[in-house]
């Protein structure tokens with residue numbers, strides 16, 4: 378059962394239950410320092426660890442990050458390899474620390490094309506996560522919003538054809554076919570790195586999310602920046618299409 382309440386943060390301000398972040402600007406961060414792009418990704422991954430810990434401590438329930446899109450395979454081979462190596466490193470580390478910290482982790486996306494080692498690590502993190510309640514980090518990997526909606530439609534059609542489900546469909550039932558099944562929609566979507574677009578991220582789930590854009594490059598996106606985004610979120614009036 379999904380908990381729909383917002384936590385009260387410092388000063389009584391509500392803390393968003395679910396924050397989604399597009400990790401953008403790693404390459405430019407590295408270039409500014411005369412470093413290879415892969416160094417930017419390493420700094421970005423380290424910042425993910427820092428921000429995830431902070432989110433857990435302030436009472437955010439779900440943090441979902443866009444780490445690798447279905448389009449990112451077109452990047453130079455060496456860069457893709459370096460990102461996969463980082464994912465391997467952090468998943469391996471997660472497996473050893475999430476039991477201690479009671480952190481849940483889930484991978485959203487088509488993982489069938491990833492290396493057998495990564496797939497095994499993903500299986501292990503899912504298994505450990507199933508034993509806990511509490512903060513959950515979601516990493517979108519080989520993820521695309523349109524691809525997610527398409528695979529949901531295909532699986533639903535296959536279930537109908539096989540007689541496994543009735544042909545009636547509503548939003549809640551369709552949501553159960555998405556990679557994000559069981560997760561509440563993001564309250565706040567943050568895009569650092571200066572671009573102001575959604576880039577095929579959580580297209581279905583962000584229907585009513587508040588968007589926050591920042592020019593700060595992801596590896597520099599600090600806990601203070603996150604506080605600023607949450608403060609801005611609290612100044613917004615969410616109407617979900619109604620009037621207040």
Ligand code: FPP
Pocket residue numbers: 400401402403404405406418419421422425442443444445446449460463464467516570
């Ligand atoms: C976008 O920046 C970033 C990526 C495509 C990769 C993000 C991946 C990681 C941080 C590594 C692993 C992640 C986790 C969660 C452990 P960009 O390269 O497009 O930056 P640019 O726009 O400045 O070139």
